[in-house]
Amino acid sequence: MNRGRRGLPEAGRVRRVWDEAAGPFDDFIETGLDYHRLEIHGPALLRACGDVKGLRVLDVGCGQGYFSRVLSERGAKVVGIDLSPKMIALAKRHEKVHPLGIQYRVMDASRIGRAWGPGSFDLVTACMSLHDMPSPGKVIRSASRILTKTGAMAFSVVHSVNNGSLKWETNPNGKRVATVDNYFRHGRYVVRWDMRRLKHHWSTVSYGFTVSDWSEMAEDSGFVMQSIREPRPTKNQIRIHPELEPCSRVPLFLVFKLQRAQDSPRVPKH
Ligand SMILES: C[S@@+](CC[C@H](N)C(=O)[O-])C[C@H]1O[C@@H](n2cnc3c(N)ncnc32)[C@H](O)[C@@H]1O
Helix, strand or coil, X not given: CCECCCCCEXXXXXXXXXXXHHHHHHHHHHCCCCHHHHHHHHHHXXXXXXXXXXXXXXXXXXXXXXXXXXXXXXXXEEEEEECCHHHHHHHHHHHHHCCCCCEEEECCHHHHHHHCCCCCEEEEEEECCHHHCCCXXXXXXXXXXXXXXXXXXXXXXXXXXXXXXXXXXXXXXXXXXXXXXXXXXXXXXXXXXXXXXXXXXXXXXXXXXXXXXXXXXXXXXXXXXXXEECCCCCHHHHHHCHHHHHHHCCCCEEEEEEEEHHHCCCCCCC
16 A cells, blocks of 8 residues: 555545645636636547547546536536545535536545446546546556447646656746756655635645656556647637746646557557
8 A cells, every 4th residue: 555654545645635625626627717727638638538429438536527517518428536525525516506417426546447347438537637646557457447348548647747847947037947857756746736826725746657657557458549649828828828838838738548459540450
């Protein structure tokens, strides 16, 4: 078992930080201030999902349900799971106000393979959640098992250059510049949500994984990589939200689409 510094089991530590973050995180999203999500990684993940109409989708680490709702509004039949009871309570509250038929359950993502059998879903999604788990490889492997034979997984994560080793500084010309060091360092790091536009500041924990790590996790799970994207803003998006400019120079997000291996377009069907 992964144990944190204070001897708390790792899942307990993650649950606690996300329970504490749930309220401010919900405000951040619902007030439209998370424009990286609205403009950059959210649309990229949706593109990776493709047409979801009629698909049975499991949204892993669904938080307060933002992406589950987006999928449901596009015609998917969605189940959302999250480790944090407070996040799930918020997701259920949104469902009560605007019923979409989404089912939410408190569950550790490492248990999805026990909760569902093969062929239970057409698509597994994870919007910015897998890098918040100490062992996402196990989750990706379980996802592969509960999908149909033609099923796929699509997920967005913090870009590997941004895994705690990226430092932003303002240079003498007033420009924000980044340096990257210790790219290959693994393990837990603290994420401070201290952007000026936030009313409340909070901290969470994430785990560092390189691009090769993500690729190996997919390969070891019986998936074939269909696409990797590094979404970035257009000039027009930067004009509307100047704060997006640094992410046109340094990639902040990775979006993966994985296909069950036997259905890989690279494998001849006959
Ligand atoms: C950055 S939030 C993203 C939430 C949501 N997908 C979204 O896009 O708003 C990360 C979420 O992952 C959840 N999480 C972290 N570890 C988990 C685990 N082992 N099993 C399930 N959920 C987990 C956290 O509770 C948190 O809600």
